[in-house]
Amino acid sequence: MSRISATFEKLGQEGRKALIPFFTAGDPSLAQCVPTMQALVAGGADLIELGVPFSDPMADGPTIQRASERALRQGVSLRQVLDAVSRFRQDDGKTPVVLMGYANPIERMGREAFADRCAESGVDGVLVVDYPPDEARALGALLSPRGIDSIFLLSPTSTDERVREIATLASGYIYYVSLRGVTGASHIDVADVGHQVARIKALARVPVGVGFGIRDDATARALSAVADGIVVGSRIVEEIEASSESEAPAAVGALIKRFRQAMDAQR
Amino acid sequence: MKIYDMPDREGHFGPYGGTFVSETLIAAIDELKRQYLRFRDDPEFQEEYAYELKHYVGRPSPIYHARRLSDSLGGAQIYLKREDLNHTGAHKINNTVGQAMLARRMGKRRVIAETGAGQHGVATATVAARYGMECVVYMGSEDVRRQAQNVYRMKLLGATVVPVESGSKTLKDALNEAMRDWVTNVQDTFYIIGTVAGPHPYPMMVRDFNAVVGRECLAQMPEMAGRQPDVVIACVGGGSNAMGIFHPYIPEETVRLMGVEAGGEGVATGHHAASLVAGSPGVLHGNRTYLLQDENGQIIETHSISAGLDYPGVGPEHAWLKDTGRAEYVAITDGEALNAFHALCRMEGIIPALESSHALAQAMKMAPAMGKERILLVNLSGRGDKDMATVAERSGIRL
Numbered sequence: 001m002s003r004i005s006a007t008f009e010k011l012g013q014e015g016r017k018a019l020i021p022f023f024t025a026g027d028p029s030l031a032q033c034v035p036t037m038q039a040l041v042a043g044g045a046d047l048i049e050l051g052v053p054f055s056d057p058m059a060d061g062p063t064i065q066r067a068s069e070r071a072l073r074q075g076v077s078l079r080q081v082l083d084a085v086s087r088f089r090q091d092d093g094k095t096p097v098v099l100m101g102y103a104n105p106i107e108r109m110g111r112e113a114f115a116d117r118c119a120e121s122g123v124d125g126v127l128v129v130d131y132p133p134d135e136a137r138a139l140g141a142l143l144s145p146r147g148i149d150s151i152f153l154l155s156p157t158s159t160d161e162r163v164r165e166i167a168t169l170a171s172g173y174i175y176y177v178s179l180r181g182v183t184g185a186s187h188i189d190v191a192d193v194g195h196q197v198a199r200i201k202a203l204a205r206v207p208v209g210v211g212f213g214i215r216d217d218a219t220a221r222a223l224s225a226v227a228d229g230i231v232v233g234s235r236i237v238e239e240i241e242a243s244s245e246s247e248a249p250a251a252v253g254a255l256i257k258r259f260r261q262a263m264d265a266q267r
Numbered sequence: 268m269k270i271y272d273m274p275d276r277e278g279h280f281g282p283y284g285g286t287f288v289s290e291t292l293i294a295a296i297d298e299l300k301r302q303y304l305r306f307r308d309d310p311e312f313q314e315e316y317a318y319e320l321k322h323y324v325g326r327p328s329p330i331y332h333a334r335r336l337s338d339s340l341g342g343a344q345i346y347l348k349r350e351d352l353n354h355t356g357a358h359k360i361n362n363t364v365g366q367a368m369l370a371r372r373m374g375k376r377r378v379i380a381e382t383g384a385g386q387h388g389v390a391t392a393t394v395a396a397r398y399g400m401e402c403v404v405y406m407g408s409e410d411v412r413r414q415a416q417n418v419y420r421m422k423l424l425g426a427t428v429v430p431v432e433s434g435s436k437t438l439k440d441a442l443n444e445a446m447r448d449w450v451t452n453v454q455d456t457f458y459i460i461g462t463v464a465g466p467h468p469y470p471m472m473v474r475d476f477n478a479v480v481g482r483e484c485l486a487q488m489p490e491m492a493g494r495q496p497d498v499v500i501a502c503v504g505g506g507s508n509a510m511g512i513f514h515p516y517i518p519e520e521t522v523r524l525m526g527v528e529a530g531g532e533g534v535a536t537g538h539h540a541a542s543l544v545a546g547s548p549g550v551l552h553g554n555r556t557y558l559l560q561d562e563n564g565q566i567i568e569t570h571s572i573s574a575g576l577d578y579p580g581v582g583p584e585h586a587w588l589k590d591t592g593r594a595e596y597v598a599i600t601d602g603e604a605l606n607a608f609h610a611l612c613r614m615e616g617i618i619p620a621l622e623s624s625h626a627l628a629q630a631m632k633m634a635p636a637m638g639k640e641r642i643l644l645v646n647l648s649g650r651g652d653k654d655m656a657t658v659a660e661r662s663g664i665r666l
Binding site: 054055056057058059061062065066069072077078079102103104105106107108109129130131132134135152153154155157158159162166177 | 277285286287288289290291292293294295433434439440443446447450453548549550551552553558560562563564565566567
């Protein structure tokens, strides 16, 4: 069983929901990448989504684009992100790490080389935001034998046919986009998300995490009643943006702890 | 003659093209694809489109034999397809009229667009005014500064121009921002992409709307010159004017197709926008194509004197035509384009756009070594009024 599936299974047994923070690797600096991951785990994160910076992050809002720009100004590359995961793995063999990013840096490295490097570094899942199912299938055929899950996005506008197609390809978990728009937008309808998650779970066999627009612990608590996991992204990146470089890990650790407490109070 | 029927159902031109977008956009793109395929074959739609092209755009545009220019070069005859004479001064309106008509039929009341130099933004603002639709144009803040006159034109036409501050603050960032607007407002908004790039069906749709240029040439050249040209030459940024004139000529195997990219300060200097000449395949803005990228797959900043060619990608059909050898691609520097610009002004009384001056420069390069009976057909894709400030500044003149 993959590290991701084991994590969701254990949480399920405990009656808890996964807390999944996202931040962009290299923001605020490459040196703080592993300390930030460790602070998130200490604050109660169950799984970490690590953003791979890209020059043209079309599906992200301004907050995450700025994080990408900060990382790229320091020359952070996919290779260095994978190296950071390796360093994280030296002390943490338990917390799953998912790389989330765009196709071009992966294609530039070469899909097979990327899959090899993911396996060597201890990456557990890969979400390529701009891959259509056919391309993701080709990458998944390289990731799966190496024990790496293929994570997919589904949105409020995904048809049942689309959900079924992605359900056959997805492993680990499915990331449900809780609103229309880009990352960091606002206005979540909890009842509607609950209905949509139920629709997906009827068609897919993997857990469903919910993200996009989760900005406060109250929303996280409400959504954790209807989903298997909560993804917090832009809110964390804002915290990094507002902190000095040296204080960023502690700041996001404290923030994620508030989300954890709110979600566990739900039980 | 082989039948050319690219792209396939998923929008692939060989290994290029496709639909590389986030799941959040898939439903909107599927809907657009369905509606476009429906109206593409709808006689009523085509009739209205033809009417608009004739009475609003001013088509057909003439072909002009540039005799003095040809004589001065002493070789091949240069003919110009006068897209600069269209309403709004460039080929861009062929596409915006078509997409705006589609938007109306899809019940979208708001149109958005990205623009670099502002020509596509102006063409979009124009049709939005014509059809009474709300219009928002995204433009890199650097381009807003460089193209103040076009920004004002768009505002006069009733559009809102949003300066984009992210990334390199140019065309590619405007495209990112427009795509975000579309994801967020997809219910009432139609995104009018201005070039043959983006996710399927845009490369096909924008090509189809511009293919009127090549179809007219096929009919006009025998009347003008007694035969088809030896070479068709067009500038390539994203590549919409080139795809428009190339596409009907693809089955005409004796006609060479030549795309001219922006060589900037010279391809060897690294300061250019020649994706096909100097780039490598990758994925950007919804499709797989040739890109200017670094060794880590990050898109690099481009340079050209012509804002309309200043783009790090290129339409996927051009990538396919390059690999198959059906079209050839070369680069022309800022300096060569400027020389061609001045030559056409002085010898023919035509002020070309700096974009089109790249195609013209390639023709002027080739003509002297060719016989006088040979024919080069240049797509003069736009007029140069918008470039006055840029050209004056290069000559050390402040307007």
